[in-house]
Amino acid sequence: MFRYGIKLFQMKYQVLVLLLIPLLFTNCEKDFETIGKSPVYISYEDSSVIKRLPPQDFNDLGKIIISGNYIFINEKEKGLHVINNSDPANPVKEHFWQIPGNTEFTIFQDILYADNGKHLWVIDVGNYHHIKVTNIIRDQYMITGKEYYPFNYSGYFECFRAELGIFNGWQDTELINPLCKTE
Numbered sequence: 001m002f003r004y005g006i007k008l009f010q011m012k013y014q015v016l017v018l019l020l021i022p023l024l025f026t027n028c029e030k031d032f033e034t035i036g037k038s039p040v041y042i043s044y045e046d047s048s049v050i051k052r053l054p055p056q057d058f059n060d061l062g063k064i065i066i067s068g069n070y071i072f073i074n075e076k077e078k079g080l081h082v083i084n085n086s087d088p089a090n091p092v093k094e095h096f097w098q099i100p101g102n103t104e105f106t107i108f109q110d111i112l113y114a115d116n117g118k119h120l121w122v123i124d125v126g127n128y129h130h131i132k133v134t135n136i137i138r139d140q141y142m143i144t145g146k147e148y149y150p151f152n153y154s155g156y157f158e159c160f161r162a163e164l165g166i167f168n169g170w171q172d173t174e175l176i177n178p179l180c181k182t183e
Helices: 004-024
Strands: 034-042 052-053 061-067 070-075 077-082 092-098 107-110 111-114 120-124 133-135 156-157 165-177 179-180
Touching: 061 107, 070 107, 156 165
Parallel strands: 034 156
Antiparallel strands: 034 165, 052 092, 061 070, 070 077, 077 092, 107 111, 111 120, 120 133, 156 179
16 A cells, blocks of 8 residues: 555656746746837947037036136036126026036046046037037046936836946837836
8 A cells, every 4th residue: 555655656757847847947037028218329439419509508417617707517417507607696507518427527628528427528618619529538437337218108118228328318219128127
């Protein structure tokens, strides 16, 4: 009797193993497709995005530098507000210098040194109405793993990857196996 119980247990065990073998060769991750958000990137190498624009509204401000009669205020990740302060009682926003990815800058003898997240841009600002990139000192900054999430959005989205470029907003797109999700 005991002998038959062992044989029955062995047979059940063999059947169970045979049933589980196909699961080992099955892809557990099923392709998942949905409409969601994906980051829009600007190349770290694209100097055409660095330009003078009309004054912009203040939003997420950073570093402030005073040089001569001007105040320069960093708009984090976007560029610099240029404010004429020749009459301190009445400062005037004159320009916005668009420098995507910018968080750090300094000005010395009409030369602006500004990062774009990865490179150090050397920009001639001798004429505030016409700025000109004169040099790029490549790979001066370590790309940080900043996390970006779509604002006022609930659902799946493609995770931001800093090595692909400078973050420049979100777009609707078809996603396959997205790894990021907001609630």
